[in-house]
Every structure is written in structure tokens, then in C-alpha cells.
Amino acid sequence: MTLRSALDDYKRTRNDARVFPGERRSTTGTFSGLDERLVYVDQDGWHRDYSYPISGLSGVNRSRFGIELLDGTTWLGDLETVEHGYVDDTALVRTVHEAGDYTVTQYDLTLGAVHLTRFELEGELPTDPTLQAFFDLTPERQESRLGKLEYENTLEIHHRRQSNLVTATTGLENVFGQLPEQFDELVTGTETVSFPRAKTGGQKYEDALLNGTVALEIPFDVEQTDSETIATTTVGSLLLDLDGTAREDGLTTVHETASEHDSVAALRAAAETQASITVPDDTPRREVAVDDLRVLSLLAAESGAHIAGPDPDPFYVYTGGYGYTWFRDDSEIARYLLEADQRLGIGLEDWFADSADFYMETQLEDGSWPHRVWAHDGSIAPGWAHARLEAGDDVDYQADQTGSVASFLATYLRLGNPSDPDAIESALERALDGLDSTLEDDGLPIECQNAWENMTGRFVHTAATFLQGYAAIARAPVSDSLRERAREGANAVYDGLDQLWSDQNDVFALRIDPDGDLDARLDSGSFALAEAHREYAAIGSIGERRIDRLVAHFETTLDGLWRETDSIAGLYRFEDDEWRRRVQDDEKVWTVSTAWGANATTQLAALLADRADTRADEFYAEARTLFDEIDTGGSLVMDNGYLPEQLFDDGTPDCATPLGWPHAIRLATVAQLTTAGELAQ
Structure with missing residues (x-):
């Protein structure tokens, strides 16, 4: 434009x-x-x-x-x-x-x-x-x-x-x-x-x-x-x-x-005959799989990296742009697809190899990854969270991105077929350096920017990505010393999360704000806690008090972020989210938050089921309710299968359309619900 x-x-x-x-x-x-x-x-x-x-x-x-x-x-x-x-x-x-x-x-x-x-x-x-x-x-x-x-x-x-x-x-x-x-x-x-x-x-x-x-x-x-x-x-x-x-x-x-x-x-x-994936005929929710993989192919550069979405705002009047690769979005796309492929057998191995190569090529010397890069060549893109590239300490760094990339690389090394496992192990060793250097003695990540890029503080979402990143490395086929380092990091974050618990609100708080106060607003980013704890359960012990807190947190958060109108139903990002409301008084529903909620409740239900906890049924039901809104014909899905980033209450889609991140989450959720026997036919 x-x-x-x-x-x-x-x-x-x-x-x-x-x-x-x-x-x-x-x-x-x-x-x-x-x-x-x-x-x-x-x-x-x-x-x-x-x-x-x-x-x-x-x-x-x-x-x-x-x-x-x-x-x-x-x-x-x-x-x-x-x-x-x-x-x-x-x-x-x-x-x-x-x-x-x-x-x-x-x-x-x-x-x-x-x-x-x-x-x-x-x-x-x-x-x-x-x-x-x-x-x-x-x-x-x-x-x-x-x-x-x-x-x-x-x-x-x-x-x-x-x-x-x-x-x-x-x-x-x-x-x-x-x-x-x-x-x-x-x-x-x-x-x-x-x-x-x-x-x-x-x-x-x-x-x-x-x-x-x-x-x-x-x-x-x-x-x-x-x-x-x-x-x-x-x-x-x-x-x-x-x-x-x-x-x-x-x-x-x-x-x-x-x-x-x-x-x-x-x-x-x-x-x-174009370069695309042929989805097997017997794939559950095949139409969803076709739509999701087509969108992710559209948004991918030859490097294998994905832009967040088609950029609606090239002059940055209302946003900071979308036509870049964020390592958070991209590595979670890769990880969710890896899980879906493991369960559904679609055949995405080349995608994972390209992603791993891209992350190794773009990793910084300190083991972290930058704010965002150009998808076609991995060069540094304009951004506002490049503190690790600049001189001195600064909170303008999104530490969760390093945790997310580490999670994918470790999981790919464990479950995939990388051509150079030693190179990935070296990248994970540097990633551990990056995680360790941004983890405080109390077990929580440093003050930094959040996933939504609109606040600073010590965030529950960032902590969850650290817990998952550490735990994933501890499960990976790497040296004993790396696994032990990662296990120690995971244990520290697991214990540190208690500092974010709010007895008054019955939730894990969104953050500890820069003044040191607990900001207990509800945040869909906290859904990352479910997958992180499920990963941690493979290397450590989760106590009953933590399980009870997770259950209470999800019950409160799902209920509080739910919005249903005559046109749509789903979850909004976080309480008091004022972004892109235009004339609308209340927070807008986000497809990322809704898909994330469906996936996280599935993960939590599986964690509970593994413990023979009967509350698993409650969360599988929640997962099906949320998935219905992003399933084919759901209120948040466009006629061509796209998931826009946001919707107004009257159903009008807004901002980047389609957005890649929720499409990957949706496909992983199909795979998880299918495996659990919880996907409605």
C-alpha cells in the first residue's frame, strides 16, 4: 500500500x-x-x-x-x-x-x-x-x-x-x-x-x-x-x-x-501439483487440516519461517506491523504441528527440518533469539524488543520467545529425525545459557515484555514458557550435564510460580508489575501453564496443591474471559484489553485466545486423566465447547476457513487475516482430542 x-x-x-x-x-x-x-x-x-x-x-x-x-x-x-x-x-x-x-x-x-x-x-x-x-x-x-x-x-x-x-x-x-x-x-x-x-x-x-x-x-x-x-x-x-x-x-x-x-x-x-501437503483421506477433521496447512503454507517463506499474517497496516498507524517472523509464534507453530504430525501422520518432516535450520541460523551469541526478523532471509527486522542486541540491560526483551524456541528444538530432537542432532544440541546448550541468564534467583524470569507486547513485568506466561523449555530439554537426548542443568532450571521455575498465585482471586496472576505488585487480571496467555506442567510431569513431581491451583485458575479464567453475543462466542485476550476496539465498549474476542483455550483445556484434562482425577471430564467438555467455535462452521471461522486475529461482537473480522498461530493450535487440538477419544463426530 x-x-x-x-x-x-x-x-x-x-x-x-x-x-x-x-x-x-x-x-x-x-x-x-x-x-x-x-x-x-x-x-x-x-x-x-x-x-x-x-x-x-x-x-x-x-x-x-x-x-x-x-x-x-x-x-x-x-x-x-x-x-x-x-x-x-x-x-x-x-x-x-x-x-x-x-x-x-x-x-x-x-x-x-x-x-x-x-x-x-x-x-x-x-x-x-x-x-x-x-x-x-x-x-x-x-x-x-x-x-x-x-x-x-x-x-x-x-x-x-x-x-x-x-x-x-x-x-x-x-x-x-x-x-x-x-x-x-x-x-x-x-x-x-x-x-x-x-x-x-x-x-x-x-x-x-x-x-x-x-x-x-x-x-x-x-x-x-x-x-x-x-x-x-x-x-x-x-x-x-x-x-x-x-x-x-x-x-x-x-x-x-x-x-x-x-x-x-x-x-x-x-x-x-504445487508444493503443498497432501492430507490423508482418513485424517480426523480433514477439512480443518487442509485449511490450516494451506494457511501456514501461504504465510511461509522459502526459508520455512512464517510471517505472523498478511500485514494490514504498512504505515504502523494502528499496529507495529505483521509481516515479520516472531520466534514465539513461529516456534509454537512448529511445535504444535510436530505434535499433530506425531498423532495424525500427515508427513511434515521437511517443515520441521526447515524450522530447526532457521532457528539455528538466527540464534544470537548469548543463546537467545531476537524480537523479530524478515522471513525470507532471517535478517533483523524493525522492532521494539531488541534489547539483547543493544548495549546494557533493558526490559525491552521478550524472554518467552527463547523459551518457546528451546521447547520446539528439544521436542524435535526427541521425536523427529533431524539430520544434524549435534548442531541442535549445541543450539540447546546456548539456549540454556540464554534462559539461565534471564532467570532470577527466585525462580521467575526477569522483568521483560510480555507476549502481547504491551506491558513489562514478570509474567506468568513467560514463566510457563521457561518451565516448558527447561523441561523439554531435560527430556531430550542430550548430554547428562545438559539434562541436569535443564532439570534444575525447571524445578526452580516450578517452585517460583507460587509467587504469582493470588489467593484472593484464585488465579495465577498475569504478572508482578514493575512496582512489585501482583497484577491479578485474567490473561489467556496463562493458558501456557497447562502444557508446561504436562511437560514438567515427565521429569518431575506435581503436587496436589499445584493441581488444585491449576484447576481453580482455569475455571476462573475460562469463565471470566468468555464472551458470547448473537454472532460469535469465544475468549478475549485479557481483562481491560483496549486494543483495536474502535466503537466497541468491551474487549474483542481473539481466535488465538479461543484456540489456545481449547488446546490448554485438552492438555489439562490429559494431565488430570493421567492422575485418574475425575475433573478431567470437566475440562474435556470445556475443550469441546471452545473448539466448536473454531471448528468448520464455528462462529469465529470465515467461509474460506480462515481464522482472523480478532472479531468485533457483531462478527466483523478485524486485523491480520488469516493469522497463522491459531491455525497451528487448532490442528494440534484436533490431534489431541482425537487421541483422547473426545473429538465429536
Whole structure:
């Protein structure tokens, strides 16, 4: 999204009660792109790129498509969309627009760095139609200082190191430069700019040549049958890194890719052979597994690292950005998938190997992991919790991330098939150094930032990740000395957790605040206690008092964070969460919190069942109730299977959509409930 388009969106949406003006939302459409590029396709027919964090390349900022007939141009966004979603298990997106006398069926598929959009018109057409296409292209995320080059069947918009190419199988009949929004249009009045403008370049000759906004006229291939007219064309675009002979090769690639996939059958065949996971037919909740693994594939870079989600807020007006890899989210995605794969046998070994390699490559010298990095190459990304990279001690460090990565690496070493176990053991030894250096003598982690990144203190969630990290290393096939160090750390944290217990509130407190006071607000991050204690139970003894406290804590927290409206039901993050409420008075429901609650209650139930504690049934019931809301058809699930980060009480999805973290939690919960015989059929 460029500044011009963000300001234009601000004008359009600033009075909307549940929209954050100036964002680029992905809450009404579906993504394609399992390889090098991530392309959003809206139900209104337009698409745009969210590719930069995954590939380092940028492309379509805005687009629009329409059908020109005798009576003028009808834009797809003005038609009724009667179908929008994936074709079978693939990342091929099918959208059907109803125009009365004819139907427009649109297929979108991203193959490598090429995105293809095929249009098929069927019905009564009074004359041969023309596709009207508008593109706002932004190589290197530039909106100006761009050049246009026209070839026989291809248009190029280039900056210095990158270009965007556009072609069509039926050729480009006409190319018209477009003048982007001008300053006076953006800053005065309430009127917005509608593209494409009249087919003129502006007042000066160069107005239409030095930017990426273009209008294209594209003919259709037309076939007349006895009953109807069928008109087709396939439009392709390519993100191109300009090095060596790249331009010439790119022109060939985009044209050949479009030509080779100029039919629905060819698009289907390509989509079915893309690099993705084939989910066995007998997998429990197979539809959920397909949706979850597809989302996680979409959000993954070639490195194996995942961005948190498609970034809705590129200018950081309302958030700190989403198009990065957080080691908390990513390592928990890896760990949850490892557990699911162990139970369901999906075949994700390559994923775990890539994750382990990425974590070993990005580990800091002190054994910790940084706040966030770029997914495509692991380099340090802009952030606000890089204290371990800076001089001196600082609370701006998220210690839970190191605990989470250590948990995955240790579990992968124990359960997986790593190619270099010694390298992982070395990484775990350094991780122990990082954990030990940030654990105080009282058994709790140092004052730092929390998982939600909006407070500092000594957090119950951070302590839980330390307990699990230590316990996981103590269970791993590493040297006796490392296991003993890890066991000592786990015992210390287990004992230290008592300092967070609030007798008055019957919960483990969210944190000890910077003033040393107990902040006993309810926090869904505390759900990490269940899995951590289950891990600890494999190396240590859990007393009855701790079990009773865990039971009381979960009963109180689940009841207190539950929200049910006429439209949705689920859990919110923590008490007094004011983030992104807009006009809503109360905290918003989060899919992460709801999925986490379902998983944690399953873990707690299993811990109780292992002790023959009859309270296990209570928590399996809680798990099923929460899982229902994130199961197929649940109130928090979009029609395309996506879990958005948050929802307003009226069911409107908000913020990063889809969010990777809850999709991994959901699949692990399916596996756990299935193993326990508690998954409703």
C-alpha cells in the first residue's frame, strides 16, 4: 500500500464504525501463493500483493477489472458475487460474479512469482467484450520514480532493482497511463479518486510515464455456440528481480506461464501439483487440516519461517506491523504441528527440518533469539524488543520467545529425525545459557515484555514458557550435564510460580508489575501453564496443591474471559484489553485466545486423566465447547476457513487475516482430542 492509496482509503472509510481507515484489509477475500508470492483476491474481483515480507519483492498495490460492452463498462465490484473460495484442497481461488444476462467466472492462481487471473464469460453478450483492467504497480514499494516500457504483448513497470510485468494471452490492445492521486485531491475536501480515470495521462507528457498506474484494454477470445457466447482471457503478472539477463528471461517467463495455463484444466492441474501437503483421506477433521496447512503454507517463506499474517497496516498507524517472523509464534507453530504430525501422520518432516535450520541460523551469541526478523532471509527486522542486541540491560526483551524456541528444538530432537542432532544440541546448550541468564534467583524470569507486547513485568506466561523449555530439554537426548542443568532450571521455575498465585482471586496472576505488585487480571496467555506442567510431569513431581491451583485458575479464567453475543462466542485476550476496539465498549474476542483455550483445556484434562482425577471430564467438555467455535462452521471461522486475529461482537473480522498461530493450535487440538477419544463426530 502506498501513502496515496492509504490516504484515499482514509477518506473512504474514516466514518466506518468497525474499519480502521487507511489500512489494507484482507478480511473479505482469499489468498493464493504457496511459493514465492502472496496475492490477495477480494470477493469483488480485484487483487493485490502482500509478497514483500516473504520474497523481498513487491507488486500489485491496487487493481480493478471490468467488462466493456455496448452500454459501457461494468466493474466486477458492482456485480453480485455468488461464489468465492478455494477449488478443492488447492490454492486456486474461484470467484463467480452474476451479471444477469451473463456470468463472469474468475480463477486466480499464483505460481512462483507469477500470478494468473483467468476470466470466463458465459451467456448472452450483445457484442464482443473487452476486459478493462486497472493496475497500480509498485516495484521496490515505490509509487513514483518508476518507468513504463511497452513490448508487443507485455507491459513493464520498473524501478532500479525490480520490475513488474503484466501480459495477457489475448494481447494488450491498448495501454493508457494514469495520473495517480494528486496532492490537492488527497488533502482537500471529502471526494475520493476512482480509478481508472479518463484515458489520458495528465497535463504533462511525463505524467503518465513515471508512475505505476495504468489502464489496459484486453480483448477476449470469443466462441459462439448455439445457446450462448463464451469469452475467455488469462492475465498474468510477474515480480522480477532485475539482475543480469532477468528482463529478457522475465518477459519469456510471464508470457509462457500465462499461455501454458490458458484454461481451467491447466490451472487446476498446476494447482494440484504445487508444493503443498497432501492430507490423508482418513485424517480426523480433514477439512480443518487442509485449511490450516494451506494457511501456514501461504504465510511461509522459502526459508520455512512464517510471517505472523498478511500485514494490514504498512504505515504502523494502528499496529507495529505483521509481516515479520516472531520466534514465539513461529516456534509454537512448529511445535504444535510436530505434535499433530506425531498423532495424525500427515508427513511434515521437511517443515520441521526447515524450522530447526532457521532457528539455528538466527540464534544470537548469548543463546537467545531476537524480537523479530524478515522471513525470507532471517535478517533483523524493525522492532521494539531488541534489547539483547543493544548495549546494557533493558526490559525491552521478550524472554518467552527463547523459551518457546528451546521447547520446539528439544521436542524435535526427541521425536523427529533431524539430520544434524549435534548442531541442535549445541543450539540447546546456548539456549540454556540464554534462559539461565534471564532467570532470577527466585525462580521467575526477569522483568521483560510480555507476549502481547504491551506491558513489562514478570509474567506468568513467560514463566510457563521457561518451565516448558527447561523441561523439554531435560527430556531430550542430550548430554547428562545438559539434562541436569535443564532439570534444575525447571524445578526452580516450578517452585517460583507460587509467587504469582493470588489467593484472593484464585488465579495465577498475569504478572508482578514493575512496582512489585501482583497484577491479578485474567490473561489467556496463562493458558501456557497447562502444557508446561504436562511437560514438567515427565521429569518431575506435581503436587496436589499445584493441581488444585491449576484447576481453580482455569475455571476462573475460562469463565471470566468468555464472551458470547448473537454472532460469535469465544475468549478475549485479557481483562481491560483496549486494543483495536474502535466503537466497541468491551474487549474483542481473539481466535488465538479461543484456540489456545481449547488446546490448554485438552492438555489439562490429559494431565488430570493421567492422575485418574475425575475433573478431567470437566475440562474435556470445556475443550469441546471452545473448539466448536473454531471448528468448520464455528462462529469465529470465515467461509474460506480462515481464522482472523480478532472479531468485533457483531462478527466483523478485524486485523491480520488469516493469522497463522491459531491455525497451528487448532490442528494440534484436533490431534489431541482425537487421541483422547473426545473429538465429536
